[in-house]
Amino acid sequence: MTLDDMVKRHGSWLEAGVDEGPVVSSRVRLARNVEEYSFPGWASDEENLAIWNQTSEIFKNQQENFMGWSMAETSKLDKEVLFERHLISQEMAQQEDSCGVFVTPDECLSIMVNEEDHIRIQSLQPGLNLSGAWQAADKIDDRLEEHLTYAFSPKLGYLTSCPSNVGTGMRASVMLHLPGLVLMEEMDPVINGISKIGLAVRGMWGEGTEAAGNMFQVSNQITLGRREDQIIAHLEQIVLELIEHENNARSRLLEERMLVVEDHVARAFGILSNARLMSSGEALNLLSTLRLGLDLGMVDQFSRRELDMLFISIQPAHLQKLEGKELGPEERDVVRADLLREFMENATEDEDLG
Structure with a gap:
């Protein structure tokens, strides 16, 4: 291997x-x-x-x-x-x-x-x-x-x-x-x-x-x-x-800031589903929010393990290996956004089929 x-x-x-x-x-x-x-x-x-x-x-x-x-x-x-x-x-x-x-x-x-x-x-x-x-x-x-x-x-x-x-x-x-x-x-x-x-x-x-x-x-x-x-x-x-x-x-978040948390999760869902450029730091924070939303029952289109795997897959070297070539920082941001949009689209499609 x-x-x-x-x-x-x-x-x-x-x-x-x-x-x-x-x-x-x-x-x-x-x-x-x-x-x-x-x-x-x-x-x-x-x-x-x-x-x-x-x-x-x-x-x-x-x-x-x-x-x-x-x-x-x-x-x-x-x-x-x-x-x-x-x-x-x-x-x-x-x-x-x-x-x-x-x-x-x-x-x-x-x-x-x-x-x-x-x-x-x-x-x-x-x-x-x-x-x-x-x-x-x-x-x-x-x-x-x-x-x-x-x-x-x-x-x-x-x-x-x-x-x-x-x-x-x-x-x-x-x-x-x-x-x-x-x-x-x-x-x-x-x-x-x-x-x-x-x-x-x-x-x-x-x-x-x-x-x-x-x-x-x-x-x-x-x-x-x-x-x-x-x-x-x-x-x-x-x-x-x-x-x-x-x-x-x-x-306590759910009791005191329910609407704020729901908005936080919804924005993460929307950005991950539509962004054309995505830095690794931003992606990690958005995936973290999505993982929290999953744990709180606000989203259910994917598993916790799928999100945990993405934490690694979106890293710079992994993206370049998947693409089969070296990429500059902005090129990586484009590829990372593409990967995440595809993941979100597939997860949504699977949910619709279910």
Whole structure:
């Protein structure tokens, strides 16, 4: 399977059809390093190449038939596609030498090699399923450890490039859609409160990104001194509280600003159905409004998962892959608007047929 094939569909972590309201997906990431080698940022070219060659050989023999991309042999556009699909980090998308990623065909597992750490295992699951994500990550972690000796301290745990990852090396996160809290102007207090209990709130594509389309990633910051199950249990508890706050905010929106919300959703529907130019930022915000309208029963022509998939499909690199050529910013805005109009038209036609 090539990236050209992949952009025509989406990973099963989005396609599973889980209906969990504000929750989009769960992710567990494990950071590991190989003993007797310097961490990637300090390693020599020879050391990084040795790690890449060892891991490449391991994944050639895995039963899942992992797909692999060496960053040295991957175009800038394809790297952006992998980043937009949440399969590599922004940092890896800018790298070239002796590094890359291995991905299962369903895209629920991706393993980056020689990013910030030698090994970065990422497991994605639809909805609120941190335990499932952890089990899948733990399984591939054990299999890698059959071939690699990890840098580990009996006192500290797994040793990592960033001190904040020392210990379990685990970062667990949940992607949530929180337009109710944003519209009620309650998101900033929520973020401040979450940061005081050892959690972080980031944008849709993780560290260093903004919360476009009212999508937020909530993750743990502390990995030292806590077991994996404790990290997951704490994060799940906070996510359930966030869901309750978001649902309460939506109820108050309906009670206090019903007409405003209906107008907001109707305008989003109209613009998406008719616009000839559409930036990615505007599209994300309009799709967010449509998703809220769907959750509130104001529209019913499409599913939540279809909208979640569009959040990725409208991104710049995906549009260019679908078109089969490089596009300038304004050309992308035209293609994006065309794609969204076609989606809205098809959804309306399907509703009429029903």
